[in-house]
Amino acid sequence: MSVTGLALILFLTFHACMNVAALFSADAYNAICGFLGANWYAVAATAALAALVALHFIFAIILTLQNRKARGNNRYAVSTKVNEGKVEWASKNMFVLGLIVCLGLLLHLWGFWYNMMFAELAGCESQISPTDGYGWIVYNFHDRPGACIFAALYIVWLAALWFHLSHGMWSAFQTLGASGKTWLKRVKLISLIWNTIVILMFVVVVVYFALGFGSCGECTSACGDACQQAAECGAAC
Amino acid sequence: MTKLNSKIPEGPIAEKWTNYKAHQKLVNPKNKLKLDVIVVGTGLAGASAAASLGEMGFNVLNFCIQDSPRRAHSIAAQGGINAAKNYQNDGDSVYRLFYDTVKGGDYRAREANVYRLAEVSNNIIDQCVAQGVPFAREYGGMLANRSFGGAQVSRTFYAKGQTGQQLLLGAYSALSRMVEAGKVKLFTRYEMEDVVIIDGRARGIIARNLVSGKLERFTANAVVIATGGYGNTYFLSTNAMGCNCSAAMACYRKGAMFANPSYVQIHPTCIPVHGDKQSKLTLMSESLRNDGRIWVPKKLEDAKALQAGTKQGWDIPEEDRDYYLERRYPAFGNLVPRDVASRAAKERCDKGYGVNNTGLAVFLDFSESIQRLGIDEIRQRYGNLFDMYEEITDVNPGEFVQSVNGIDYYKPMMIFPAIHYTMGGIWVDYELQTTIPGLFAIGECNFSDHGANRLGASALMQGLADGYFVLPYTIQNYLSDQAVWPKVSTDLPEFAEAEKSVDAEIDRLMGIQGKRSVDSIHKELGHIMWEHVGMGRTKEGLEEGLKLLKALRKEFNENLFVPGKKDELNTELDKAIHLRDFITMGELVATDALHREESCGGHFREEHQTEEGEAKRDDENFFYVGCWEYQGTDEKAPVLHKEPLEYEAIKVQTRNYKN
Amino acid sequence: MAKNISFTIKYWKQNGPKDKGHFDTHEMKNIPDDTSFLEMLDILNEELIEEGKEPFVFDHDCREGICGMCSLYINGTPHGKTATGATTCQLYMRRFKDGCTITVEPWRSAAFPVIKDCMVDRSAFDKIIQAGGYTSVRTGQPQDANAILIPKQDADEAMDCATCIGCGACVAACKNGSAMLFISSKVSQLALLPQGKPEAAKRVKAMVARMDELGFGNCTNTRACEAVCPKNETIANIARLNREFLKAKAKD
Structure with a gap:
């Protein structure tokens, strides 16, 4: 769990940095998208990433099953209370949080990856070019029908991810033995800062585009129509 | 009096133990594998003995009443353990530790045993450190010491306020190693109910599985009891709730003599x-x-x-x-x-x-x-x-x-x-063997080393000395000829008879079906003991106490109520058995206290005090170990035997802590 | 001055590991609040016996917080709630309010099957120690105690780890039924001392393997164990255990 988890955090960090580029320049963002398009190394990395997620998920299931078995069939009549304040809520709900994150991931794959990388690989035709990542961001968060719901779901997803990481990151270090009496506090603090920044970077991008700050300058006309639709939708919201 | 041969080796006091070891009989390694030893109790003495015997090659069966050997009450000792290391350069020596212990015991301990104790005290510290016991250290990395009552040197080693815990966990880890090696078989939640004697030798025990309530037979070439003291006779004491004297009483009823029961330590x-x-x-x-x-x-x-x-x-x-x-x-x-x-x-x-x-x-x-x-x-x-x-x-x-x-x-x-500790216990000779051949008693359970009063930080020392360094040697002297004997079967009539009598006794207790709970009678016993056989004893008080104890036994036998069944886990039955033995023990304490017309250490007779109210010994008439022999039934008064004390090295004096 | 309180006690009855078990209740009247929790249970049992009922069974022994025998889960907290952490026997009735309901349950964990009522079988802990919680020294004549110099800081830290009393509260509190705090305390104690070094790798592997074998769960660092430990063992020990384990595995 710890190793795959840390690897995924590393990926998230890169992903977040990349996203932030979209705040400054559509070209820059699209250049990165192009860089990570349907190339063999990007595909390989995607496969590796999928494997990581799968491993993380499979381990989680195995461990959860083992742990439930170890807990036994008898439940406490009065559920454990000691832990008020001492045991973080997230730490007890990692599996549920993980599931929420997975659902969000499906949404994300459907909204972006399917339209971009998959479309490019499969050679599908669509309104927005698969290589126009920037366009897809604007479309998904602002232009598409129900974009605000899409954006809201993203925020929920990111919040769940934040909770998941708030426990997961320091916990991974602890499991790897990279902690101790004095280092526990430091590792926890560093993890908290790290993961908050990463999540904030994601959130900023979502909010920025959802509020319509994303310029339509580079959009195709189709996009422009979508913009209009989205504006109506936004008004409806 | 032939029964009480203390078997003290020849020679000057400082050479006795060395001489003994040099000349004792040993068991060859092959034969050790054929010999079984039962150790009852897993406290400092029991666990260390079981571990050491297992390491030597004997097959050990180790019993405890708790769920784990680590729960034994040795764990609660706080202060520390004495050793004559002289790490502080304050003039300590084996002789000085020996002297302080004898003096602290008000000159009622057996000299040779105490000297041996002081001698092996240093090995204990070495052994425990090697096991990873985290004793307190100084900044330079050396072991730290503190001072304790009754001594003018700093010789007490300690691990915070949990020295007993750390030493016990050390012994427990050694024991666990032997369990893993298959040399020690552990029986937890088992209680010894009787010792089985065949041809005059201890050959096994009857133990009760406390979870199933079933009686089981165990055979061995020797039986060692390490079952602690009888402080709970007083109901309120610093002992753990489970501490009891039933195993010791079982041995006593089978003929092992009980020494100095009146020496009971009261912690201030x-x-x-x-x-x-x-x-x-x-x-x-x-x-x-x-x-x-x-x-x-x-x-x-x-x-x-x-x-x-x-x-x-x-x-x-x-x-x-x-x-x-x-x-x-x-x-x-x-x-x-x-x-x-x-x-x-x-x-x-x-x-x-x-x-x-x-x-x-x-x-x-x-x-x-x-x-x-x-x-x-x-x-x-x-x-x-x-x-x-x-x-x-x-x-x-x-x-x-x-x-x-x-x-x-x-x-x-x-x-x-x-009430904190009991100096009295099963009588043992220099080899820690009781008056029953093949039955050994170690730790607080025996009487040997503290005389009439124990100094602080000496109990841990004695328990570990007996278990690690004394018994594993002396028991071989007994076992040396045992390998040629055929193994004793648990089907022998002696086993059947012992089991039957234990079973009958349990039936009797279950069958009383009176009105009073075990605890209510135990509390009453405690009151009688504290009032009449407590800190200040008088002839009248003790006689009155004995009368009350007799009446209490009657009440117990007629009005006890034990709920539940005998063939299941039944904590009330466990307690009832303990209480039966506490009452007998109480009488033994009172009888000994009544006979000992002097004040010494933990035994204070108000008739015998100086004008300033200090204890007044009578070395003329009471310079001996008072040993009591059971007379076949609890109703009969036990018979006194005396082991005279012979001091060679120390001049007997009045204890003086005034100047 | 002590005042008296009255309350309802709900206690778990279970006849053996296979029985389903249920709660019984009893009204306790006028209990002095300087009574210890276990003394209160003694009173309960006296009253039950007086009514001709079987007493409530629970483990207890030294009643001064060191033997680790007592093991009651009180109102949702292993050992009950105290200021600085203590065992059940060190819990006093003044921590409870007049008129309240007190629920007493056994440690519930697959590795600790119930023997009867609130008495559970913790022999799994012994088996873990037997797997390697020791240094392999024979009784005899080891070197002089001061021949091994140990920095005070290490000795003190080892002592803190060695303070564990093996009560099992950590397992009882853990949603995963994990024994990591228990075994890490032993592994840490011996890892911190030079005496433990020669067998460090073997020990940690053997103890972890035994723990898994016995059906304890995995550590997910919820820190519930640390929050209930009556001896204040910390998860820094678990980190050390993990480190020792990875080191040992890396050597293979």
């Missing part, structure tokens, strides 16, 4: 009794006496006010306080041995100077040391004890109250003496 610093629902007394470490001053009011009216609750300790000004230990014993002050401190507290309370609502408590006050050293320093030393005291009593000792005329008054602790 326990938290006072708060009500009749109390189940046990909590010890506050003796180390508190280093910085705490013990006092009661000088004026009787102040004491009355304290008892009524109209005044608190801090309302009594410095000049109206009677620091009675400092007054009576200027040289040792608050650090006199335990028996002396306990008696002094009782004397004050008997005169009406007690300071709590029951009139049975004295103050232990840290005001002076806090003013001198600061609360931080005092908390550094005793913080955990202060917290423990507060958790129990809701009073925070060391909480500032007021300052009057430049004197700061802090909230004091209240303390009172309580």
